Every structure is written in C-alpha cells, then in structure tokens.
Amino acid sequence: MQDSSLKTPYFMIDEVKLVENLEKAKQLKEISGVKLVLALKCFSTWGVFDIIKPYLDGTTSSGPYEVKLGYETFGGETHAYSVGYSEADIIEVADICDKLIFNSQSQLQAYRHLVEGKASIGLRLNPGVSCAGQDLADPARKFSRLGVHADKIEPQLMEQLEGVMFHMNCENKCVDSFIRLLDDISAKFGSYLDKMSWVSLGGGVFFTWPGYELERLGETLKAFSEKHSVQLYLEPGEAIITKTTDLVVTVVDIVENEKKTAIVDSATEAHRLDTLIYDEPATIQESSEYGEHEYVIGSCSCLAGDQFCVANFEEPLKIGQRLHVMDSAGYTMVKLNWFNGLKMPSIYCRRENGQVEKLNEFDYSDFKRSLSQWSVS
Ligand SMILES: Cc1ncc(COP(=O)(O)O)c(C=O)c1O
Structure with missing residues (x-):
C-alpha cells in the first residue's frame, strides 16, 4: 500500500519508532527491576499490542471496558484503578484483574470483600506534591480527589493492603525532580511502604524523551525498591508511544x-x-x-x-x-x-x-x- x-x-503508527521507545523501556527494566504496565487510558490501539507485549509486563486500566480490553488483548498483569467504581464495576473487574487499586478508603471499605481472594488489593495515595505543567493535569492540585492524602490515612486500613499507587507526574523529563518526589514519598509514607509487597509510581515519567537520564532513573528506582523491599511498577502511557x-x-x-x-x-x-x-x-x-x-x-x-x-x-x-x-x-x-x-x-x-x-x-x-x-x- x-x-x-x-x-x-x-x-500512521510507525513500528520502528515504537520499538525504539520499547527498547528504552527494556533497558530501564533491566537496570532497575521495575515492572512496566501500559496505561491504556493513553493508548489502547490493540492492533499493535503484539509489537508491545514482548517488552512490557501488562496493562493498567480505568473503566471496566479498558480492564477487559487489557485482559483480552494484552494479557500479562492486568491492573485496574478507577477514580470511582460502582459495585457492578468491581464485580466485573475483580475476576479479570491481578491488582485492583482503590482511589479512596471509603471505596476500599465498601468493596474489599468483593475482591479478596481474587486480586491483590491496593490503594492510591496522594503525596501532595507533583511534577505536572498544567493545573488541569496536576494530581496534587488544590482539592484533588485523586488518592488519599497522608493526614487522612487510617492506619488500620493500610494493614489490609498489599500495595499502594502514587501518580504525580505529567511528562516529567527531569530525573532530579522525580528523585525529589521519591524522597518526599519515602519521608511521608515510608513506614507504610515497608509493609507492602508492591508500589506503583504511576505514569508521567518521560524516560523515552531524547537525553533523558535513563540510567539514573533506573538506579534511583532500584534503590527505592530495595529501601522499602517492594516490587516497583511504573505505568507509562505517553512515554511508550511518544x-x-x-x-x-x-x-x-x-x-x-x-x-x-x-x-x-x-x-x-x-x-x-x-x-x-x-x-x-x-x-x-x-x-x-x-x-x-x-x-x-x-x-x-x-x-x-x-x-x-x-x-x-x-x-x-x-x-x-x-x-x-x-x-x-x-x-x-x-x-x-x-x-x-x-x-x-x-x-x-x-x-x-x-x-x-x-x-x-x-x-x-x-x-x-x-x-x-x-x-x-
Ligand atoms: C493513574 C495513572 N497512571 C498512569 C497514567 C499514564 O500517564 P502518562 O501517559 O503520562 O505516562 C495516568 C495518566 O493520567 C494516570 O492517571
């Protein structure tokens, strides 16, 4: 044609360019031991998933249809996180996801019983700091509804979790600012992280950007995961298809x-x-x-x-x-x-x-x- x-x-999606990004993702995984799940909210054109699959560990999704799409067409690990699930959504999603991440402690309390024994349960925490250019896309913006802030955490609920997720970056091209965010997270949430088996640091880390200090990112992630003894995840969207x-x-x-x-x-x-x-x-x-x-x-x-x-x-x-x-x-x-x-x-x-x-x-x-x-x- x-x-x-x-x-x-x-x-027109260009496979050569896609593979260039994916090779960087592979390098990051090798240096750091991080697992990478593709954020389907950013890109879910499943016709090219066969190209992406060998490089990434699975997908992360929001609405039930995205979760189903990731499960059906990508496989690997299927993560589900939504800002607000209905009971029907949870029932639909719990059977096909490996990790279900709640956005709030109220949703965790209401629906945990529907997920237990089916998927590993996590909670989104809001570090209150971020690296995002625009207020509209800033998870730490004033009155943010995204995740639980440190001062609102109910410690007994944290006991029931296997993992937590943070998402606080948007097209962050600077390792130093990411390191500052991680230091902040360690200081604020370290005692909780030490008890988890996995932590997702969300998306928005632009590690495929030309000149990005990939090795430093990898080493930083490795040190963070060793410090807290957790399996780390990133949820890249834009970085994979940019x-x-x-x-x-x-x-x-x-x-x-x-x-x-x-x-x-x-x-x-x-x-x-x-x-x-x-x-x-x-x-x-x-x-x-x-x-x-x-x-x-x-x-x-x-x-x-x-x-x-x-x-x-x-x-x-x-x-x-x-x-x-x-x-x-x-x-x-x-x-x-x-x-x-x-x-x-x-x-x-x-x-x-x-x-x-x-x-x-x-x-x-x-x-x-x-x-x-x-x-x-
Ligand atoms: C929770 C979460 N994870 C991952 C992503 C993907 O971010 P990006 O495409 O910037 O890597 C987003 C984007 O909004 C998100 O909200």
Whole structure:
C-alpha cells in the first residue's frame, strides 16, 4: 500500500519508532527491576499490542471496558484503578484483574470483600506534591480527589493492603525532580511502604524523551525498591508511544483574514482533542521554522477557535496537499469522537519492513450507530 493511496484523515503508527521507545523501556527494566504496565487510558490501539507485549509486563486500566480490553488483548498483569467504581464495576473487574487499586478508603471499605481472594488489593495515595505543567493535569492540585492524602490515612486500613499507587507526574523529563518526589514519598509514607509487597509510581515519567537520564532513573528506582523491599511498577502511557504516530490530513481550502488559514479535513475537537484542552499547538512535519509562508492550520469543524497550530512553510501550501500532524498517538486515538459528523481517521501501522497494515477504518454506519440504534416508536 502506497501512502498516497490512503484516504485522509488517517493515523500512521510507525513500528520502528515504537520499538525504539520499547527498547528504552527494556533497558530501564533491566537496570532497575521495575515492572512496566501500559496505561491504556493513553493508548489502547490493540492492533499493535503484539509489537508491545514482548517488552512490557501488562496493562493498567480505568473503566471496566479498558480492564477487559487489557485482559483480552494484552494479557500479562492486568491492573485496574478507577477514580470511582460502582459495585457492578468491581464485580466485573475483580475476576479479570491481578491488582485492583482503590482511589479512596471509603471505596476500599465498601468493596474489599468483593475482591479478596481474587486480586491483590491496593490503594492510591496522594503525596501532595507533583511534577505536572498544567493545573488541569496536576494530581496534587488544590482539592484533588485523586488518592488519599497522608493526614487522612487510617492506619488500620493500610494493614489490609498489599500495595499502594502514587501518580504525580505529567511528562516529567527531569530525573532530579522525580528523585525529589521519591524522597518526599519515602519521608511521608515510608513506614507504610515497608509493609507492602508492591508500589506503583504511576505514569508521567518521560524516560523515552531524547537525553533523558535513563540510567539514573533506573538506579534511583532500584534503590527505592530495595529501601522499602517492594516490587516497583511504573505505568507509562505517553512515554511508550511518544513520537510514533502521525495524523495525516489534506488541505481542503485556504482562506485569508489578515492571516492565511489552511483548512484541513480533520479537527482537533474530534481527532486531536488534547490540542484544544491543553492549548498545546501541534507540530506539522512539513513546516519549517524559518519558512516565509505562515499559515494557521485550521480544522474543518464549526468551532471558531479550532486550529492545530500556526506554522511556517518554505513554499505556499496548496489545496490537495497532505500534511503530517506529528506525535498524535497519546490521549488521541482513545478520545476520538464524531463531532460535526466528520470522517473518522482510519488507523494504519507501518511495519519494520515498510509494509503498511490497516488496523481500522470507519464509515457512516459507525457514526450512525454511535448516536442511536433504535428510534422511538
Ligand atoms: C493513574 C495513572 N497512571 C498512569 C497514567 C499514564 O500517564 P502518562 O501517559 O503520562 O505516562 C495516568 C495518566 O493520567 C494516570 O492517571
């Protein structure tokens, strides 16, 4: 399959780039003894799990469907953690997960009896400190509902746990700041950790970022796990799939209102939601920092402020031209929606041998079914 024959919009996952990240994950495991479970909330395109499986230990999930997907399509260890489970969720999930992590002591007390004997039970603790750029994604933000804070811990409940989970990083590229967080955790929670058999340090550690001090991270994790005699876990999402996937779009129109806007056959609101939520402009592969021709890369949705980025190009853009919106895997494919009835991007994988394999495509019937299956009589 030639790329030019593929209808846009589509995602292209690059196996070579994915394996580069996975090799770093493997190196981290070898240095530290940490186990790595893929955070499905970030990326759950199970069509490429066969590539990822040999490198990681399993998955971590939120809602019951994610847990089931991880169990069915990835295997290994299945961790389940949700900010709020219903009783029905717990019953569904307890049979298929290896570790079930509660977000609060009230959920632990209410549902522990449904999990005992089936899965190892853990609790999320909130260290009250974090490394996260934006308040929206900061687990230690004021009034945070995520996990139990040190001053609220009921010691007798901790006796009944096998493990705890912390998640306090978001795209943390700095080992030193991670070390400071771990020191803080040891100081605040050390006496509890010493009694656990496992501790998960969550996701958000960007160990595949170019220049990341992987060895220091590995040694730090090893020292932490030895100090508290626990099996450590990390729950990487973004670190595994960063820079692996382009969203390929076509310019369908060019309009001008003081600035030129190239309108493409995709929308951030439907196909790359975090661009909008976190106000983080996308990067276009074809752009060039010092190019003379500046364009807003605008979406074809009706939302006035829906744009991918402002970018410069060496040559004027043309209608019909394709653009590659880079790094479009994490928290993207899992958040796709049908806003405006836009065509849903297909999903492809470019294998190591250069061959392109189709993982998914969508049509009108998928859109229609997502809205109603039955009409009122
Ligand atoms: C509990 C938990 N674990 C893991 C992750 C994955 O984080 P990341 O994709 O930044 O590695 C998240 C992300 O929100 C999370 O909330």
